Structures are given as C-alpha cells and as structure tokens.
Amino acid sequence: MATKTELRRQELRDKLVIIAERTIAQDGLTALRARDLAGEAGCAVGAIYNVFGDLTDLALTVNARTFHRLGADVAEALANAPEDPVEQLVVMAQAYHAFAAQNHLSWRALFDIERAPGEAAPDWYLQEMGQLFTYISDPLAVIFPERDSAELALLTRALFSSVHGIVLLGLDEASAGVSTENIDHMIALVLRQFAASPK
Amino acid sequence: MATKTELRRQELRDKLVIIAERTIAQDGLTALRARDLAGEAGCAVGAIYNVFGDLTDLALTVNARTFHRLGADVAEALANAPEDPVEQLVVMAQAYHAFAAQNHLSWRALFDIERAPGEAAPDWYLQEMGQLFTYISDPLAVIFPERDSAELALLTRALFSSVHGIVLLGLDEASAGVSTENIDHMIALVLRQFAASPK
DNA sequence: TACCCTGTTGAACGCAGTTCAATGATATGT
DNA sequence: ACATATCATTGAACTGCGTTCAACAGGGTA
Numbered sequence: 001m002a003t004k005t006e007l008r009r010q011e012l013r014d015k016l017v018i019i020a021e022r023t024i025a026q027d028g029l030t031a032l033r034a035r036d037l038a039g040e041a042g043c044a045v046g047a048i049y050n051v052f053g054d055l056t057d058l059a060l061t062v063n064a065r066t067f068h069r070l071g072a073d074v075a076e077a078l079a080n081a082p083e084d085p086v087e088q089l090v091v092m093a094q095a096y097h098a099f100a101a102q103n104h105l106s107w108r109a110l111f112d113i114e115r116a117p118g119e120a121a122p123d124w125y126l127q128e129m130g131q132l133f134t135y136i137s138d139p140l141a142v143i144f145p146e147r148d149s150a151e152l153a154l155l156t157r158a159l160f161s162s163v164h165g166i167v168l169l170g171l172d173e174a175s176a177g178v179s180t181e182n183i184d185h186m187i188a189l190v191l192r193q194f195a196a197s198p199k
Numbered sequence: 200m201a202t203k204t205e206l207r208r209q210e211l212r213d214k215l216v217i218i219a220e221r222t223i224a225q226d227g228l229t230a231l232r233a234r235d236l237a238g239e240a241g242c243a244v245g246a247i248y249n250v251f252g253d254l255t256d257l258a259l260t261v262n263a264r265t266f267h268r269l270g271a272d273v274a275e276a277l278a279n280a281p282e283d284p285v286e287q288l289v290v291m292a293q294a295y296h297a298f299a300a301q302n303h304l305s306w307r308a309l310f311d312i313e314r315a316p317g318e319a320a321p322d323w324y325l326q327e328m329g330q331l332f333t334y335i336s337d338p339l340a341v342i343f344p345e346r347d348s349a350e351l352a353l354l355t356r357a358l359f360s361s362v363h364g365i366v367l368l369g370l371d372e373a374s375a376g377v378s379t380e381n382i383d384h385m386i387a388l389v390l391r392q393f394a395a396s397p398k
Numbered sequence: 399t400a401c402c403c404t405g406t407t408g409a410a411c412g413c414a415g416t417t418c419a420a421t422g423a424t425a426t427g428t
Numbered sequence: 429a430c431a432t433a434t435c436a437t438t439g440a441a442c443t444g445c446g447t448t449c450a451a452c453a454g455g456g457t458a
Binding site: 418 | 429430431432433434435436437438439440441442443444445446447448449450451452453454455456457458
C-alpha cells in the first residue's frame, strides 16, 4: 500500500483542480496551460499526467464542479420560489442566467470542450442535466396536467434549450447590446407567454 | 500595375476559400491547418499569409459565405411559406434547423471562432444577423400589432435565441436522443404556444 | 536587355500538449 | 536498521501547430 504516495497524489490532484478552476474562471479554458499549471502547483509538467489523463480530463473535472454549483444555485432559487409553477420556471431560468453571467468563463467552459465524435458525454454531465430537467418538468407537469410524460420531456428540453439559447446569445457581447435586464425580460416573456396558453 | 500578380492572388484566394470551405464542412474548424491547406492548394505556407491575415481571417471568410447560404435558405422557406404569420415563423425556424443539420460542422464554425475580448463582430455578421431578425420581426409585428418596436425587437431576439438553443442542444449528440422530428416538434411547440397566447 | 522591385518561398521560430528514459523516493523482506 | 526491488516523479525532448522573414525568383519598366 502506497499510503504516502496516494496522499501526495490526492493533494496534487486537489491543488491542480483549484488552480485550474481559478484559471478558467479568470481567463477561460484557453488559458489552461500545462507549464503554467505545473509552475503554480510547484510540480513537474509530467506530474499532471500522473494524476489526470490529460488536460481535458482536468478541465472536465472542473466542469463537473461548475455544473454542480450551477445546479445548486438553481435548486436554491426553486426552494425560495413562489408556489406558482410558472413563476418557479421564471425564477429558475433567471437563476440560470445569473449563474452564467457571474461565472461567465467557467460556464462557457461547460460547453466549449469538444468531445471526440461518437464519444458519449460523461456520466456526471448526464446526471446533473437530468437533475436540472427534473426541476423544470415538475412545474411543467402542474401547468400541463393533461400531457403525457413523453410530451413533458420534450417540453422540458425545449424550454431549457430556449432559456439556454437566450442566455448564450445574450451574454455574447458580439451581437452586443443586450442588458442583463433585457435578458431576464426575454426569459420571462418566453416562459410566461408559453405557459399562459389555454391549451 | 501588377495585373498578372493580382490575378494570381485572386485565384489563390478563391482556391483557398474553396478548400477551406470543404475542409470545415467535412472535418470541422479544427481540421483547418496551414500546411494541409498549402499542400492542397499547391502553394507555400507563407503564401496563405500574403492573401489572408491569418487562418482566422480565412475561416471568417468561409463563415461569411456559410451565413449567407443560411440566410438564403431561410428566405426561400419564407417565400414558400403560407400566409399565416405563426406558420411563417415555424417554417423559417425549421429551415434554420434543416440548414444546421445538413451543414452541421460549417454551422458550428459560425459560432466556434472566438473573438478577442472587446473585439466587435465583423460587419457582414451583424448585417446577416439583422437580415434574419427582419424575417422574424415582420410576422411578429402581425401577430402582436399592439407592441411597440422596442418590444418587438426583444421578442425577435428572444425567439431567434430560443430556436437557436433548441437546434444547438438538439444537434449535440452528447445529450443524445433527440431525433430530427423531435427537434422540429419542439420548435413548433414553442413557437405556436408562444404566438397562440391571447395577449 | 538590364535592373530594380515586389511577390513568393519554405526553413526556422515560438509555443502548445504529451511522452519516457533517467532519477529519486518508497515500501518490503531480512 | 539496512539492502534492495519497485514504483512514482522528473523535465528535457518530441510532435504538431500558426506564424514569420531572410533569401530567392520573376515580372514590369527604362
């Protein structure tokens, strides 16, 4: 048993994750460089590869944590939300927006790692995604009680994707000129309008 | 006057754009490599830099053409659409989806080039985007005649972003399991539900 | 034709991620 | 406690990328 070694590895692992997390948050995924990382962590470049398969593995680990924080924020928003299911959707979506705005580069990193074609998404990703979807589908089931679960699943995905799209393009300064308030406004507009329908 | 030289440059320019277009379409933006490009075009690597500032310039040129084709597809869909403004929105959004699906990597490249922070989006980008927005806001103005132009602009952006989000996440095989039909279904669901509201 | 000038070339540079032979530390058996 | 085998760690070196620039070649002009 390599107790001492395992401990050291665990420590290095933690240190690398923390540094990578800060680097990505401050300067984005592209600023994650092996040599800089090793320099900051006080280890050799090769040591990184003893602990992570490659830099993408490290970035994915950071992403898992980011996604978890995101989920926690949305959950908290839901916990403090009014009873009305439409308002619950709005509050959660705006929490999603707030998280994306306040953790812009970390949030971008969630989607900027390209998987090799055919490669499945990591487990934690699907799991966290499923959690988010549950938060959405519960109020939706109240709003649309007569729809079956397959339809609700589609509605859930459609609404999540819509909000994601609004936040994504809204935060992209390229197409410039969308204020935070306007993004929240668009979110509320789409969700309320969507749920207000008699059907 | 360097007529002969200018002609050669123009020819090289065209050749590079065509090769780059095919490369991006087949293997994505990351497959665009200076040496491969030079090899295929039968020129020196340095020659690329006589004609384009850098590879990003070339990729942006390809993007401009892709965006233009996209706009043309949407315009054609609108031209053949029924009179009903809601159906016009649906038809256009599904044309957007069809283009993205059939030109997946080229379409991805539109959004995968990261600009340096603070750098404005290119002119053609804003122009094509504006064109797309016009296609959307016209039917919207019919659907919501009492809204002022600022509100319509926000609605337009919100709907475009929503459809974009649905297509983006739908085509991402990672979250797997969204068929083409389901994507079209989600688009129609969101747009019809949105426009059906009495308000 | 001779000569300048400008377009073109591709080897070389800088900077990434990743590897692996050499080194050093650790755990085990006596 | 020591010797020794085993395994972790190191960082120089390798590969592959975009980009540059001194040297070269070929076209335009007198």
